[in-house]
Amino acid sequence: MPSSPAFLARHLRQRIQREGPLTVAAFMEDAAGHPRFGYYATRDPLGAGGDFTTAPEISQMFGELIGLWCAVVWDAIGKPDPVQWVELGPGRGTLMADALRATAKVPGFIDAVRLHMIERSPVLRARQKETLARAGRDAQWHDDVSDVPAGPAIVVANEFFDALPIRQFERTQAGWCERLVDVAEASEQEEHAFRFVLSPPPEKLHPIPERLRDAPAGAVVEVCPQALRILHTIATRLAGEGGAAVIVDYGHPESAIGDTLQAVKGHAFADVLASPGELDLTAHVDFGALRDVAAGAGARAHGPVSQGAFLEWLGISARTETLLARASPSQARGIRSAKARLVEPDGMGALFKVFGVSGPALAALPGFAP
Ligand code: SAH
Numbered sequence: 001m002p003s004s005p006a007f008l009a010r011h012l013r014q015r016i017q018r019e020g021p022l023t024v025a026a027f028m029e030d031a032a033g034h035p036r037f038g039y040y041a042t043r044d045p046l047g048a049g050g051d052f053t054t055a056p057e058i059s060q061m062f063g064e065l066i067g068l069w070c071a072v073v074w075d076a077i078g079k080p081d082p083v084q085w086v087e088l089g090p091g092r093g094t095l096m097a098d099a100l101r102a103t104a105k106v107p108g109f110i111d112a113v114r115l116h117m118i119e120r121s122p123v124l125r126a127r128q129k130e131t132l133a134r135a136g137r138d139a140q141w142h143d144d145v146s147d148v149p150a151g152p153a154i155v156v157a158n159e160f161f162d163a164l165p166i167r168q169f170e171r172t173q174a175g176w177c178e179r180l181v182d183v184a185e186a187s188e189q190e191e192h193a194f195r196f197v198l199s200p201p202p203e204k205l206h207p208i209p210e211r212l213r214d215a216p217a218g219a220v221v222e223v224c225p226q227a228l229r230i231l232h233t234i235a236t237r238l239a240g241e242g243g244a245a246v247i248v249d250y251g252h253p254e255s256a257i258g259d260t261l262q263a264v265k266g267h268a269f270a271d272v273l274a275s276p277g278e279l280d281l282t283a284h285v286d287f288g289a290l291r292d293v294a295a296g297a298g299a300r301a302h303g304p305v306s307q308g309a310f311l312e313w314l315g316i317s318a319r320t321e322t323l324l325a326r327a328s329p330s331q332a333r334g335i336r337s338a339k340a341r342l343v344e345p346d347g348m349g350a351l352f353k354v355f356g357v358s359g360p361a362l363a364a365l366p367g368f369a370p
Contacts, residue, residue, distance in 0.1 A: 008037040008277035009193055013183050021180035021197055024261065025225065028165035031276040033120060039277050040121040040163075046091055051280050052264050054159050055248070055307070055348060056095035059338035061323070062158075065314040066246065067099025070154045071106040072366050073244045074113075077152060077359075081112035083243070084153040088118045088145060088230070089160030093131030099156075100135050115139035116148045146233050155234055155245035155357075161290075162249050162282040164226040166261065167206055171219045175201040176208060179220070181273065194273040209255040209289060219257040222283055231290050235297035235357050244358040244365055250351045251285030253304050260284035287355050294357045302356030302368040308349025310367045311342055 012030055016022055032039045045051045055062040074083055087096055096115070103109050115132070117139045119125050125141050132139055142148060145155075168179040178199040212221050234245050252258075263272040263279040270279050287304045294301040303310075320339045324332050341347040356365040 008034060009275070011037065012181075012276055013193060016181070016183050021182040021199070023167050024179055024181060025165035025167045027181040027194075027273075027276065028281050031279070031281055032163060032165070034277065037277050039280060040124065042123065042277070044092065044123055044127055045280055051266055053267075054091060055342055055352070056098065056158060057092070058341055059335070060098045061316055061319050061339065062311070062342060063095035063098025064102035064319065065311060065316060066095060066156055066158075066248075067102040068106075069246060069314060069366055070099065070156065071103045071109045073154055073358075073362070074106075074109055076362060077242050077244075079108060079112065080152040080242070081108065082114050082151060083112050084116055084148055084151055085113040086116045086118065086145065086148055086153055086155045088155070088157035089163065090117050090119055090128050091124060091159075093117075093128035095156065095158055096128075096139075097131050097135040100132075100137060113154075114149075117141050118143070118145050118148075145230055148237075150241060152241050153234075153237060153243040153245075155238075155243070155247075157245070158248045160249070161224070161227050161230075161247060161285045162251070163280075164224050164230070166222045166224045166283045168259065168261065169205070169208060169221045169223070170198060171215050171217050171221075172198065172201075173217055176205055176221075177201055178205075194276070196273070209286075212255055212257055215257050220259040221255075221257055222260060222286065223289075224283070224286065227285065228289060228293050231293045231357070232297055235294040235299035238357055238359045239298035240359075242359040242361060244356060244362055246365075246367075247285075247290070247355045247357070248307060248310075248352060249285040249355075250348075251287055251304075251353055253287050253353060255286050255288040258284075285353075287353055290355060298360065300358045300360060300362065302358065302365045304353035304355040305368055306345075306350050307352035307354055308343040308345065310354040311349075313367045313369075316343060 046057055117128055120143050169176050170179055180197050180199050181194050182197045184195040206223050208221050260283045261272050263270040263281050265279045291301040323335050343349040356368050
């Protein structure tokens with residue numbers, strides 16, 4: 001029986017033969033999210049033995065500080081009980097477990113929160129359930145953030161938006177065209193089965209951000225329709241029912257031109273069209289576009305600020321000192337290097353950004369003030 005990657009490559013080839021070349025988003029959607037053979041459906045990709053690692057997997061301090069941020073927001077919105085505590089794409093559940101531990105002593109908070117995990121991968125759902133069970137908690141799982149019950153909400157997302165499928169448009173002499181994925185004619189081999197082609201100038205184009213429309217020939221612009229939809233759902237809800245969201249990811253603070261689609265396998269970059277379903281496909285998040293959506297939905301947008309500045313503001317240096325006071329020499333080395341990786345500009349401190357959204361009643365959010 002062929003392995004799952006062969007199934008996915010064959011499925012994509014057949015789809016292209018049937019439907020014609022696919023948008024980059026359709027290709028990514030199947031590669032990442034195919035319910036049986038997709039990347040996330042078939043594995044836990046995180047950690048040293050996987051393909052990539054993330055801030056909560058690097059240090060417990062990340063989830064702890066995000067947890068305390070959530071408790072401060074809860075206090076600022078009048079300690080609603082219940083409050084929906086929502087995490088998008090929780091991976092192994094590590095961030096939430098660390099956040100629960102850090103907020104256990106905040107009076108009333110833990111009893112007020114209802115946990116909602118937005119996760120489509122059955123493998124990661126099971127992993128999250130185990131992690132939360134060890135922390136003595138249960139949650140409700142949903143496929144989509146629009147399924148979370150009504151009420152004030154505090155929303156967390158780390159490295160979720162970068163995994164959502166993007167469409168790519170290229171400026172040509174004939175106008176804006178869409179980049180599509182076609183089968184490569186010459187080769188039947190899985191690794192070289194696909195290639196990029198350009199659509200003819202389409203009759204109806206997904207809107208390109210206003211400030212980029214006059215980009216020079218050759219420029220690539222990326223649009224992430226799902227990110228815009230999901231953020232619109234969150235912002236509309238926060239505007240109407242109160243609460244806040246904290247979104248951490250790599251990306252650019254303003255909409256910009258550039259091809260940022262990337263594939264990672266075993267902690268190294270790989271060819272984006274090779275072995276669909278076996279690679280982590282991501283793109284930089286366009287925080288400028290998210291800010292416009294938040295404002296359009298009647299919510300307040302905050303930032304983005306750099307992850308380094310945000311974590312320093314929340315007190316990562318003091319937390320590091322507390323952990324060091326109880327650490328063995330080898331633990332101390334690990335704590336120091338993890339902290340540096342999270343905050344230093346040559347680690348995740350500058351590339352990663354933190355973006356906040358709040359209901360109109362919350363004028364400021366912790367970590368975003370200058
Ligand atoms: N936040 C975690 C994991 C990041 S990996 C961490 O920081 O470690 C991306 C996560 O988003 C995974 O849990 C993946 O299964 C989930 N995911 C990706 N696309 C999704 C979608 N469309 N809907 C719901 N979850 C999705």
